[in-house]
Amino acid sequence: MRRLALFLGAAASLLAAGPVFAGPVTLKANPVDEDGRVTLGDLFDGAGSAANVVVASRAGPSVVFDAGQLQAAALRSGLQWDNPRNLGRVVVRASMASPVVATASPGTPTAARPGATAEILTYARNIATGDIIQPEDVVWTTVQAHLATTGGPRDAEQAIGLSAKRPLRAGAAVASRDLASPQVIARNDMVEVAYEVGGVRLTVTGRATRSAAIGEPVTVLNTTSSKTIDAIATGPGRAIAGPAAQSARANALLASR
Template sequence: MKAFLLAAAATLAISALSAPAHAGTPVTLRMDTTDADGRITLGDLFDGVSGPAANIVVAPRMGPTAVLEAGQVQVSARRAGFDWSNSNGIRRIIVREGQDNGGVSTGGRALAGAARGNVEVLAYARSLSAGEIVQPQDLVWVKMAGAPMDAPRDADTVIGLAAKRPLREGAAVQSRDVAAAQVIKTGDLVTVTYDDGGISLSLQGKAMAAAATGDLFAVQNTLSKKIIQAVATGPGSAAVGPQAQGLQARSQPVRFAAR
């Protein structure tokens, strides 16, 4: 029994010595998350992390950017004794290649308007042309003095959408910047179908406007020249009737709802 108690005491002592020295220390996400050597560390990600803990590797960066799940990053920080509250509900953290500047990781290119502030805001990591599809590497979380009224709080709500106009590097992302990618352009030939209760009809038409999947747009019947309203279902295809109504209902979630 004495030997058992001694062993238990030794185990507790080792556990105490190995416990994180900064347990519960609050940290904040850096305004521009970058790393210089392909090893993304806690020091690269957070302000307030110092000493040996700053060199703890969270993930590798194999290309120009890496996309990290915020939940996993939060767990890694907690294991090292740090607390990132993630009060803005960020789901993804995009880390770009940067340069080492006296131990502080900075982006290879300064983000315009990314002044240090108290609000974490999603910003564009590069300039985008109208119609370009937003990719994960095109976004980065920064800190600014304030956020736009319609600023999305999750990168997932922007990735995969198309820029509605030219977007400037470093500018804060706004929901009105982007929209679903167009699958039909003005002047495209479109097959319009009606399908209900075993009855299936189709006609050829000319798109009178551009449309994304789920959008209602005008189509001119190539034979009768009449204009009808149809819902885009994909490249060169549209629907009318119950199928169109169902598609519209499914394609209208609140895309930028706050979390």
């Protein structure tokens, strides 16, 4: 009887300490929240008793999670999300049924009536030139409507993953003109250029004469023949030339919109 009592006591202690086994959950296809409090139930199907656990507050139209941090937060509440699609980030947006707040939409010009406010995207820390914007680097901030500037992204996801063109200070409004696609090829990098036509693929390696982001033109010097090749950057140390180059550039422009 004493052993049974000790066993039951130990089991009770483990249960009180938190979830021992993690139940599998599935990320919702389009996570939304209705009141600015983002819960595990807003994010996952099958959250069960952990559905009401709040993991973030949404001040603007969306909130962005780093997938790894979200995975850890779910696990702390006994939920196992395997991230089968290897997502880098997860975006939760305001539900269409969310209460209407007397503020202007981010980036939308507003009459500067007394007391009017607007939500704008700002930097949470000082950003150095070349830094890649991460989900935790931007936050929605409420300002007086007359201080809200145009030209800022309407969604945090439009800024995340881009590179800073210049130093940016914490608290400053995010402006599209200050950000660009990150460079994947630097000047003097060795680049493999592929030429594809009619099902035939040829490659040559040369030295980049300029830096480029994905979808940008890059001239590559063939160090053997001393001839230059006009190509389009497709990834770190990679570019494509010939008929497929324009398609690669068009696809990159479409993805950036």
